[in-house]
Amino acid sequence: MKSINPYSGDTVFEAETHGQAAIEAALTRAVSAVKKLKAMGMDARLDALRKAADVLDDQRDEIAELMTREMGKPIKQAKAEVEKCAWVCRYYADEAPDMLKPTPIDAPEKGECSLYHLPIGPVFAVMPWNFPFWQVFRFAAPNLAVGNPGLLKHASAVPGSALKIAEVLEKAGFPEGAFQTLLIGSEKTETIITDDRIRGVTLTGSEGAGSAVASLAGKAIKPSVMELGGSDAFIVMPSADIDKAVETAVTARTQNNGQSCIAAKRFIIHQDVYDEFTAKFVHSMKELRVGDPMDESTDIGPLSSKDAADEVYELVEETIRGGATVLFEPQRKDHAFLTPGVLADIPRGTPGHHSEIFAPVALMFKAEDVDHAIAIANNHPYGLGSSFWSRDKAEIETACTDLDAGSTYVNQMVASDPRLPFGGVKKSGYGRELAREGLLAFTNPKTIAVTGLD
Structure with a gap:
């Protein structure tokens, strides 16, 4: 071995x-x-x-x-x-x-x-x-x-x-x-x-x-x-602090080179702030430094292996071929590198809609209101964690009770902590x-x- x-x-x-x-x-x-x-x-x-x-x-x-x-x-x-x-x-x-x-x-x-x-x-x-x-x-x-x-x-x-x-x-x-x-x-x-x-x-x-x-x-x-597995939802409502949500979203999607079960993978953004959030998010994803993981200044290193990179890149390509809009195109580089990317308008039936993308590639969804956002989040086989961004107490209570997940973190990213129970529901x-x-x-x-x- x-x-x-x-x-x-x-x-x-x-x-x-x-x-x-x-x-x-x-x-x-x-x-x-x-x-x-x-x-x-x-x-x-x-x-x-x-x-x-x-x-x-x-x-x-x-x-x-x-x-x-x-x-x-x-x-x-x-x-x-x-x-x-x-x-x-x-x-x-x-x-x-x-x-x-x-x-x-x-x-x-x-x-x-x-x-x-x-x-x-x-x-x-x-x-x-x-x-x-x-x-x-x-x-x-x-x-x-x-x-x-x-x-x-x-x-x-x-x-x-x-x-x-x-x-x-x-x-x-x-x-x-x-x-x-x-x-x-x-x-x-x-x-x-x-x-x-x-x-x-x-x-x-x-x-x-x-x-x-x-x-x-x-x-x-x-x-x-x-x-x-997990394909955690990261939901942003109009009352949220958009700049803080964007900053956290980038970390939540790219931690561990995007290979975390509790990484935010599906970004469900209210239509009133969708354009603002997405533009800032894409800009920040483009700013990430990809390179040698032993360099302290590197943000994104390689995936775990060449085979892993090839397999997940095929899922990304299949999602694009199925009709997803490419906002920032991920690139399959040498060895095990797959660079960050952002896809939107994710079609039903594609891997981006129903699978787990174990790489630094974000999937964007637009929601009409809080109930629609939760419905999108729950329409998935996985239910590990969830992140909900809002200052509206009624929306927060709805998210905490209605999201099908093992945890809901409000105005923060999902992160395991020795003091907090950790696990999921569904698959x-x-x-x-x-x-x-x-x-x-x-x-x-x-x-x-x-x-x-x-």
Whole structure:
């Protein structure tokens, strides 16, 4: 298994894949780690999380460079990703004790009643390449805090990052088997998911991968969390601060080179401000600097691979051939580059209308009023996040209740945050990560009723 630098085409990292014997050994270690994590006690586990945060801080630049070389994200964003991983570790180290306190239940005839949340055992995680560290740490930190060992199958494009994560957590003081990385292809996942030693499954990835993994988990009667694709709506109403909305929209569409599930992809603009917003937005998109992701001044680097760039460019071209208006034409450049672009008048039946465009290409829609804007937003298979721009309280309340999405951020871009539950609806998946919901996702909510002590 090896990673290829999408900017240069050079090999970044290469390692042997793990065979069945290595998988079996990892499962055995994971089971043993259940008792080890319990014996550590919560205080020691949380101290290890704090130590992991310190390791991440100390190695920030090294880790960021590895991510950028493996998958092409701008180095400034890679550094911010490492810092965010340290944040999620410290967040759960600070908050887990209160979150895991037994919840009292008022049922006096049953005695002293409460709800415990207890670890369920090893959790298998299938994670993507686009945020190589963050996606993993937002799973690993809460589960290690609870006491669940983690077993990671990372994307094949980022094996160096996958092994580095395990190294960080080992250095932090977690016992053998508490967190392990397996370098395996997707064909090996079924045997792991269906193994009785695995007690839960989480996946961040495509709709297809989520459907396959969720089916296996369901057949094996195991809890699962699925965070899948998104084509988030970014709605702008006449009362909004247009300049701020434009500035935020550019960042929301192009973060991580446009390869984020919660990136704004569909820009639904009220007809009264459509021309103003679109003109300013296109101008700002044209100003972005495309180039070497290791250069601190670069805004847009390459996509994750040449194949990824070719595939998404075909979706863009198909949308244009279907009748979309080109306001700023994206260009397929050398290696894995696809430059920013803006398309409008997106026809029904084209990929721009019903698929996810995983690249820095924006799709513009014109709305007559707030209800029409929401109808456009909801007319899509995905429902991950949504961003709504308005100063009208009635419009805001309508958006918050009527948008089919896992979150609605008002007058700001959608961004994951350790303090806020994260997840989607419809084909964007189910379950929640982060915050208290993420901590409890793989726990046994055990009912306790005690009487007869007098």
